[in-house]
Amino acid sequence: MILNELNHHKQTIDKVIAEIIPQIEEACKILIETINSGSKVLLAGNGGSAADAQHIAAELTGRFVKERIALPALALTVDTSALTAISNDYGYEKVFARQVEAFAKPNDLFIAISTSGNSGNILAALETAKKLGCKTIGLSGRGGGAMTGLCDVNIIIPENNTARIQEMHILIGHILCTAVDNLY
Numbered sequence: 393m394i395l396n397e398l399n400h401h402k403q404t405i406d407k408v409i410a411e412i413i414p415q416i417e418e419a420c421k422i423l424i425e426t427i428n429s430g431s432k433v434l435l436a437g438n439g440g441s442a443a444d445a446q447h448i449a450a451e452l453t454g455r456f457v458k459e460r461i462a463l464p465a466l467a468l469t470v471d472t473s474a475l476t477a478i479s480n481d482y483g484y485e486k487v488f489a490r491q492v493e494a495f496a497k498p499n500d501l502f503i504a505i506s507t508s509g510n511s512g513n514i515l516a517a518l519e520t521a522k523k524l525g526c527k528t529i530g531l532s533g534r535g536g537g538a539m540t541g542l543c544d545v546n547i548i549i550p551e552n553n554t555a556r557i558q559e560m561h562i563l564i565g566h567i568l569c570t571a572v573d574n575l576y
């Protein structure tokens with residue numbers, strides 16, 4: 393089992409290398425543009441992807457590898473009062489969209505993380521981000537789902553297994569952080 397899991401992970405990386413480097417490069421360019429223009433980064437996801445959103449936000453506000461200035465990034469998954477109030481009053485589907493409405497300004501970047509590309513609250517948040525003039529990057533899998541139509545670039549991991557997709561997402565998250573570090 394252990395060897396199977398590790399080999400499956402290795403095969404997934406091989407598919408990422410063979411198929412989606414251009415999309416990762418495009419996402420790096422959008423993130424660099426956002427940082428260079430002084431705009432901020434908002435991120436969201438459910439479950440394991442909520443953890444990824446927080447992880448990437450912390451690499452930017454804190455530091456990744458290089459010593460550099462603090463950068464404006466916010467995971468929309470962390471304020472339990474906002475999460476419970478919005479879900480309770482407006483429904484779980486609005487839990488991120490309402491926060492995007494509160495925080496996003498034109499040219500900010502919203503990074504949406506969903507292995508299916510179809511979570512309702514992520515789609516609603518992307519719609520709001522688009523309406524407000526934000527740039528949008530998707531990290532997804534399983535063909536990309538409905539997210540594709542709402543993202544400037546949707547990085548679709550060519551895989552259907554949720555764990556493998558998530559493992560590639562955080563690897564790509566770290567690549568995005570390397571692109572940012574290289575600006576300093």
Ligand SMILES: O=C(CO)[C@@H](O)[C@H](O)[C@H](O)[C@H](O)COP(=O)(O)O
Pocket residue numbers: 438439440441505506507508509510511514554555558
């Ligand atoms: O981490 C895992 C599974 O590995 C789970 O917590 C997973 O993130 C949750 O089931 C999410 O609700 C799945 O949503 P999504 O990736 O399809 O948007």
Ligand SMILES: [Zn+2]
Pocket residue numbers: 440555558
């Ligand atoms: Zn997981």
